Amino acid sequence: MATFDEQRLDDERALAEVDPGLSLRALAGAGAQVRTAVHAAAEAGLDRLEGLGPRGVVVGAAGGSACVGDLLEALTRVGGAVPVQTVTSAPLPGWVGALDLVVAVSQSGRAAGALALAAEAGRRGASLLTVGAPDSPLADLSARHHGIHVPVRVDGAGSRTSMWAQAAPVLLAADVLGLASVPPGLLAELADVLDDRARRSGPATESFDNPAKLLACEVAESAAIVLGDGPFGGVAARRAAEMFGRTGRMPVTSGALPDAASQVVACFDGPLAGQGDAGGGGRDIFADPFLDGPSRPPLRLVLLRDTSPLPPPDPRAADGAELVDDPSVAARRLAQTVESVADDAGVRISRVDSDASSPLLRLASHVALTDFAATYLAIGHGYDPATSPHVQLLRGARPGHA
Known part of the structure; x- marks a missing residue:
């Protein structure tokens, strides 16, 4: 089984060899x-x-x-x-x-x-x-x-x-x-926005200061769920899961708030969550891989977060009027709740933030970073991100989808 070597991500020669x-x-x-x-x-x-x-x-x-x-x-x-x-x-x-x-x-x-x-x-x-x-x-x-x-x-x-x-x-x-x-x-x-993400997440930026390389390292050792909020967050989350699978060769699931909240949170008390490990989140140092079998990768929640300024409060609230929450505010609250529950359960969390004011610009920022991360994930494992031998076998059967 290929092992993830994060040193490849900062090695110009390795990048050239693996990403022809x-x-x-x-x-x-x-x-x-x-x-x-x-x-x-x-x-x-x-x-x-x-x-x-x-x-x-x-x-x-x-x-x-x-x-x-x-x-x-x-x-x-x-x-x-x-x-x-x-x-x-x-x-x-x-x-x-x-x-x-x-x-x-x-x-x-x-x-x-x-x-x-x-x-x-x-x-x-x-x-x-x-x-x-x-x-x-x-x-x-x-x-x-x-x-x-x-x-x-x-x-x-x-x-x-x-x-x-x-x-x-x-x-x-x-x-x-x-x-x-x-x-x-x-x-x-x-x-x-795409240019800015490329400067911060491109191969010239070393891992310690590169959010895409760091995310690739985190996903490499995890069973990841990518979660966005609303229609645009859902698109970005689906794109990320597809790229982590198709390019990065790692099976990743995705969801969009509010609909996926219960499904995702239910996983936090499952066998891959932190509380399923010895010591409430740490790996059991006494585990014997020959007797106990290989350890399962821990659950990781990848949050595509909207960190743009919240809209000003409705002045009617001061008069005690009963208000319907702004959908964007409600989505932010729900995302914060899911994050808090994950943290309490010992689930590892990766945060991908964007403070762009436009939903389209936030989506672009999220997609750009996760696209880079999926590519680094493939390279770290030694796989060519552009070509999969097994996908090549499908081309004759499904030429429109290869």
Whole structure:
């Protein structure tokens, strides 16, 4: 079994040997991906979507691109007048027709799932927006069906390390369509957030001062649960769990508050929690691995926390009026309660904080750090973060999901 060697994370030669596909470099360029994609969207004529007024929107994305659909759903969940649904493979939902918009996303432009969905959208007469490599089968399909294709090319990056290049045009489309407010200025801020995370979490920053390397070390020795709050926190938590599994090769579960609170807290009195160890959280020094079997990895709670300033108190509270909690305040309170319960139970806790005022910017900050951490997790175990031999075996059976 591969052992995690944290010294690899600060060794330039080891990083070069284990990461020949330059996954870390691609993640470090996420901010540049956003800026380039915004320019490509303008050149592609994304403004032609203005006034389209679709009845519904379907996002077709799978694998490393799937987070794009989750992100659009979170953006439009509150206040959106048009339903948004994400699908990973054909067929399209039965209700999709000429009054609807289908967005097909594939970094390579060759994913079978995105191609099948785009082709079906064309046959049904739906409006079509595609995002992917230029001069690709997806670009050709879009042209044949009079769609808009936004070409994104990220040299040396796969779908998992080019998420923001794929997401930026879709976010701009949401703004043009009036589904959500995502002006170019917000995307410029998002790119800056990604640049800042890359400076603090990139390979040049040593482990003792690098939050992503520290998180990788903590997850490597744990059975981790990633927990976010609300729609955006849920997207970030799911993305983190997928990256820890697909890139880092570690099975990690995820949840979103408030729904996952009971499920997560119930694990705190289970066999992996701190109170299940000898001495209330410490490893039993008298345990014999030959007689007692190997020890199980301890539970770790990875909290994606919103540390932005709370909104000012409602002045009606001073008059004794009965108020309904602001959802963001209620979510913060619940997260603090879960954290307190975990601490009391002896569960190890990793905190990933973001004080950005915008939910989208907080999500970007959380995703950027956990993407780096998942990549360091693979490298620390000696695995190429870009390539899995076992995933290669699936490509013939599931070409759209590899």
